[in-house]
Amino acid sequence: MSEGISQPDQPQPLEAHAGDKDLFSKFDDIIALREGLLSQGREDPFNLVMEKVLSPTRAICNGRETILLGTYNYMGMTFDPDVVEAGKQALADFGTGTTGSRVLNGTYQGHKECEEALREFYEMDHAMVFSTGYQANLGIISTIAGKGDYIILDIDSHASIWDGCAMGQAEVVPFKHNDIEAMEKRLKRIPEGAGKLVVLEGVYSMLGDIAPLKEMVAIAKKYGAMVLVDEAHSMGFIGENGRGVVEDAGVIDDVDFIIGTFSKSVGTVGGFCVSNHPKFEIMRLVCRPYVFTASLPPSVVATAATSIRKLMHGSNKRAHLWENSKNLHAGLRDLGFKLGTEEPQSAIIAVIMPDLEKGAHMWEALIRNGLYVNLARPPATPAGMTLLRCSLCAEHSEEEVGQILEIFEKSGKETGII
Numbered sequence: 261m262s263e264g265i266s267q268p269d270q271p272q273p274l275e276a277h278a279g280d281k282d283l284f285s286k287f288d289d290i291i292a293l294r295e296g297l298l299s300q301g302r303e304d305p306f307n308l309v310m311e312k313v314l315s316p317t318r319a320i321c322n323g324r325e326t327i328l329l330g331t332y333n334y335m336g337m338t339f340d341p342d343v344v345e346a347g348k349q350a351l352a353d354f355g356t357g358t359t360g361s362r363v364l365n366g367t368y369q370g371h372k373e374c375e376e377a378l379r380e381f382y383e384m385d386h387a388m389v390f391s392t393g394y395q396a397n398l399g400i401i402s403t404i405a406g407k408g409d410y411i412i413l414d415i416d417s418h419a420s421i422w423d424g425c426a427m428g429q430a431e432v433v434p435f436k437h438n439d440i441e442a443m444e445k446r447l448k449r450i451p452e453g454a455g456k457l458v459v460l461e462g463v464y465s466m467l468g469d470i471a472p473l474k475e476m477v478a479i480a481k482k483y484g485a486m487v488l489v490d491e492a493h494s495m496g497f498i499g500e501n502g503r504g505v506v507e508d509a510g511v512i513d514d515v516d517f518i519i520g521t522f523s524k525s526v527g528t529v530g531g532f533c534v535s536n537h538p539k540f541e542i543m544r545l546v547c548r549p550y551v552f553t554a555s556l557p558p559s560v561v562a563t564a565a566t567s568i569r570k571l572m573h574g575s576n577k578r579a580h581l582w583e584n585s586k587n588l589h590a591g592l593r594d595l596g597f598k599l600g601t602e603e604p605q606s607a608i609i610a611v612i613m614p615d616l617e618k619g620a621h622m623w624e625a626l627i628r629n630g631l632y633v634n635l636a637r638p639p640a641t642p643a644g645m646t647l648l649r650c651s652l653c654a655e656h657s658e659e660e661v662g663q664i665l666e667i668f669e670k671s672g673k674e675t676g677i678i
């Protein structure tokens with residue numbers, strides 16, 4: 261560079277002052293906890309990479325073939341040939357994405373077909389597809405329950421439910437997990453004439469326990485509340501037709517909204533709400549997490565619609581998944597592990613660990629021995645518990661469940677948990 265040519269002034273960073281607050285300081289505790297675990301030579305349980313996915317139940321992780329027991333792929337639809345083919349065809353016919361909101365250029369034929377499949381699956385009048393299940397809860401809850409309304413909800417509700425409550429600014433009235441009396445007490449205290457929404461989940465995903473929906477929905481109705489049930493972890497599996505705990509408990513016609521996701525039994529990504537409410541369609545214009553975001557890609561809605569239609573005829577798979585759940589629950593209990601439920605209630609079996617350190621140790625032993633499960637810790641878990649959450653798949657064979665139990669036994673002995 262020739263001398264004498266002056267350089268433009270470089271922008272100088274503004275000076276920091278002694279009293280300035282680093283907005284990241286609120287994360288110091290969790291940073292220290294993570295660094296503490298990793299400094300003991302542990303694999304990071306929250307940073308696992310699947311290098312290759314071989315099937316709904318097998319993947320290569322850290323160069324090892326690993327049995328997957330921590331996915332939400334309950335019905336094993338991710339490699340179903342018809343589902344995969346539908347996605348490929350839509351990709352070829354409609355391109356990679358819609359580049360727009362559902363209310364502008366983002367509604368394709370595939371979105372309508374997906375909503376039609378949901379209406380048929382649930383035998384309900386209306387279905388609205390969102391880009392994720394998180395957004396379905398965020399959107400529906402915040403839009404129907406606003407300032408001056410009351411939301412009565414189980415304290416162990418999913419983050420997307422809590423975030424929907426916060427966004428809508430309704431009064432939030434939590435009650436003790438699955439406690440019918442506590443729920444009624446809260447409902448009794450709400451001023452007469454106020455708008456009321458009871459929010460429940462079919463299956464609670466941390467312990468894998470189900471809600472007493474028969475009793476709870478009856479009480480909600482007695483107090484004139486609308487009812488929303490999130491069936492994220494039961495769709496496709498629980499109930500004669502896979503419609504969820506609402507179907508199994510015989511209350512599907514009494515609930516006002518069912519929320520669900522495509523990211524679990526359906527095997528792709530997306531969320532939805534189905535309802536029989538006569539004014540439901542107005543949601544498409546007033547629900548911000550539906551309006552102000554891009555719609556799902558055509559290949560995703562095509563795979564979802566195909567998967568949902570196949571789930572309607574999934575009774576053999578449902579029966580096999582129940583077998584898996586029963587066998588794993590009984591096997592783990594017999595090995596001496598402490599479980600989240602007395603009996604298997606869903607496809608989730610939670611193994612309770614004494615504390616986070618031992619939980620991380622056991623998680624690491626399991627992955628080293630070829631088994632992936634979810635390590636779950638507070639605030640996601642109830643009562644400060646550390647859990648090794650096992651979620652079964654209809655594609656796990658009986659033999660694989662046996663191998664899973666062998667790995668649990670070996671790892672449990674290595675770590676002194678059993």
Ligand SMILES: Cc1ncc(COP(=O)(O)O)c(C=O)c1O
Pocket residue numbers: 392393394395397418420461465490492493521522523529530531
């Ligand atoms: C109960 C519940 N609701 C909603 C969601 C959000 O679903 P999605 O993954 O589609 O955003 C989840 C996800 O784990 C969930 O467990």
